[in-house]
Amino acid sequence: MISTCTTEKFSSASKDFAWQYLFPSSSRCQHPYTGQICRHHRHNSSYRKVLRAVKESGIPRRITSHTFRHSFATRLLETGHDIRVVQELLGH
Known part of the structure; x- marks a missing residue:
């Protein structure tokens, strides 16, 4: 069970980009x-x-699940995101 302090702590999670699912x-x-x-x-x-x-x-x-990762990174770079941001999102 999630305590109320946890839900209060992350109250903006439903709107915050960092908490969204890819x-x-x-x-x-x-x-x-x-x-x-x-x-x-x-x-x-x-x-x-x-x-x-x-x-x-x-x-x-050859298509693997890693292909999704590459296409995600490529799309971010194509839309003008900074390479350092992309690397951080991918855990580098």
Whole structure:
């Protein structure tokens, strides 16, 4: 159970970019502790489904989950984000 001081401590988490999921779920649900309607991250199986679909499509390139990481970084750089910010987001 989350204490009230924890929810108060992170009260802006639902609006703060740093707390957002990179790949949010397509559906919303009720948070088990607070009862608020929220959106969690995608389930791991959804990535496997995408990777399987790419493989079955006959695209002759090797696609892995690391490909998502590269495309995320590339898109950030293309939209003008600083390379140091991108490196920090990726944990470098």
